[in-house]
Amino acid sequence: MTTTDTLPGRVLVIEDEADLQEAIVTYLNMEGFVADGVSSLKMATQWLRTHQFDVLVLDLGLPDGDGLKWLSECVQLRDKGVIITTARGEGNQRIEGIRAGADVYLVKPIQLEELSSLVSNLLRRTRSNASPRWTLSRMNWTLQSPSGVGFKLTHSESVLMHKMAHHAGQAVSRQDLVLSLGHDPAVYDFRRMEILVRRLRNKAKDTLGSDLPIETVHRIGYAFTAPITIV
Template identity: 30%
Template sequence: MYKLLVIEDDVMMSDMLSMYMSGEGYEIKQAENGEQGLKLLEQFVPDVVLLDLMLPDWDGTELCIRMRQHSTVPIMIVSMKSEVSERVQALRAGADDYLCKPFSMHELSARVEALIRRARLMQPNAAGGQQEEAGQASEKEIKLDSERRLLLVRGTFVETTFSEFEIMKLFLTHPGKVFSREDLINAIRGFDSFVTDRAIDVHIVNLRRKVEKNPKEPHYIRTVWGVGYKYVTEVEATR
């Protein structure tokens, strides 16, 4: 049974969310303010957090930053605020998805499932990646710092956008796998609802500038003509 933490000061909304998701098979804990939420994050260790941006004691974005300093748990913002600027702020604070009120409970459930699925998919691959790094020192040229959402490229931290980080995370956890543009769109669609094939190409260009020694002759992020892109490890790139 997956565990869900609801941080919401509107009792009626919190109860409604909890009742529905409990019916979907989740174990639920509720917090009516940020302080309670932080305590339950540590004690309850949820699989997903539903976080309202407007809390009596914390600004939701600041709370998201605080939570992200101590946990990699998927965080979904559930808020009345629908402005693009609010979504961007939440994204930069470390949130994984954003749902505007009012919303469909079916959509909420589907998005929560997607967050859990993505988190579970990354865990075993991340462990495998660490084993590979232990045996191949050259793999350490490019790594992810998930806590700070940064890339470590040849010993230097490089900032990325949300979409760039998610794409690079997908590449690094599945080296050699060819991803179509649609695959990459689906990986970042949580926030960027208007992402297109052209936007993916722009993200790839920007990532090459950040990780390649010569972006015009990429060794790591390769184009697979007619299909999409794949990430090639240092060992494979030198063969």
């Protein structure tokens, strides 16, 4: 059984100092996480449109805005683990960071081993508090909602869902989805993909009375944007 609990923790590192960003991202990836780095709040906002994550590592000294203000206003950060790394070490600034939603406040220079341990701790916490999840059965070709109501999938729908479920929270390109269906993207009519996704959404709406959490990612493909277990 594959669940989002057994997948590597996803970490977003927002750090404008290139060498430090590279060091953090490289170390966390070596420790078994899936880490990505961006160097500004604008880039972070764009990244969040197509990715899910578990833990945020945020530098406050960024070139394009107030990291604390962004932290307090960003809805995608709710229920996520947040580690602030900054040169600002005064007591009142630590308090501001905690109030803005940070779990940990690290003053630079930071120890990468300590950071990795903190990410692990926050990952356990965020996953233990995770919301109910969808369930995809490879054996029975069924998709079940968190409420326990399920419906049958066709072979193509099952393959499509399996591909997206393995990358839950991330945009999967149309080309990769086509390849998973056993077709050649060079000659495939992508309107067939749109019909397949629309049919799947309609089936979920008719059965569950609610929308299926499949998001269309402009110019890229599709993303399943909810916790899901594959059994």
